[in-house]
Amino acid sequence: MSFTLKGIMQAPVTPMQEDFSFDGDGFAKMVDFHVRHGAPAIAWPHHKAESLNMTIAERKLGAEIAVKTVAKRVPVSIFVGTLSEEDSLDLARHAQKAGADMILTISPYCRRPSTEETMNSILRIASHTDLPVLTYNSPWRNGEGVEFTADMVRRLIEKLPNYIGMKDAGFHSPKFMEISRVALSMRPGFAIIIGVEHLLPAYPLGACGSFSSSGAIAPRLCNRFFAALEARDWATARECQLTIARLWRMFKEQYPSSLKGAMIMMGRPVGPTRSPLPTATRERIEFLRTQLEELGILQTEPQGW
Numbered sequence: 616m617s618f619t620l621k622g623i624m625q626a627p628v629t630p631m632q633e634d635f636s637f638d639g640d641g642f643a644k645m646v647d648f649h650v651r652h653g654a655p656a657i658a659w660p661h662h663k664a665e666s667l668n669m670t671i672a673e674r675k676l677g678a679e680i681a682v683k684t685v686a687k688r689v690p691v692s693i694f695v696g697t698l699s700e701e702d703s704l705d706l707a708r709h710a711q712k713a714g715a716d717m718i719l720t721i722s723p724y725c726r727r728p729s730t731e732e733t734m735n736s737i738l739r740i741a742s743h744t745d746l747p748v749l750t751y752n753s754p755w756r757n758g759e760g761v762e763f764t765a766d767m768v769r770r771l772i773e774k775l776p777n778y779i780g781m782k783d784a785g786f787h788s789p790k791f792m793e794i795s796r797v798a799l800s801m802r803p804g805f806a807i808i809i810g811v812e813h814l815l816p817a818y819p820l821g822a823c824g825s826f827s828s829s830g831a832i833a834p835r836l837c838n839r840f841f842a843a844l845e846a847r848d849w850a851t852a853r854e855c856q857l858t859i860a861r862l863w864r865m866f867k868e869q870y871p872s873s874l875k876g877a878m879i880m881m882g883r884p885v886g887p888t889r890s891p892l893p894t895a896t897r898e899r900i901e902f903l904r905t906q907l908e909e910l911g912i913l914q915t916e917p918q919g920w
Contacts, residue, residue, distance in 0.1 A: 650688050840852060
């Protein structure tokens, strides 16, 4: 593997035209914006990117645009989670053909698969590509009890030479610590990436970075935050973490339309949110404006693309 995953990585939203069609030109602008403003990796299309509301053809086109736009400046991860495992296999093969650096896969949707079912699904997808593979631990999205354990991670590392890391969107501290202990002892370069905006408490326990929503709004804050973590400047890191956590609470309500609404406030038009997800109302956008002004983000972060 010719890259290292570290820092506050960006998982862009998906820009839409007013008729709800995929805005490829806008997406290219967004990806380039993230790279120019310090994103150490690009990961798309996560749930905030409306991945489950997009067609397979749109997801393939977006993957191609992301790889072409990044142009090897930073690593590119393509999320292959779908309702159909056959579509996931198709997306994994396409990601490799398009030139992506890795894929991200998740446990089966809309049910509570057993550990063995989750294992078998990941093994099948990972064996259909030569790319490095990340897994996505998201117990709140897939139902109580559907989550990765240290034993599952151990077994996957034993079976998959291309299993390089995990996105953890649960951060249950005791379970996280055990996964970190097992994974890093077996594969020292294993990348544990926080999928929610709680990097400060996870960093000393082995997390290498996060997939952030806040970077779409405040890349300078994210860069300052990770620099403080690396410097062990805990006072600055805590200050940044508290601000980022407040942003996350704002975005989580009416997610991801609130995130898109805040981007509009920053002069980065990304269009509506595709149904059945709601588009941010004018009232919601005005509320977001007041919050961003109060946090000083409108005044200190880059405007436009």
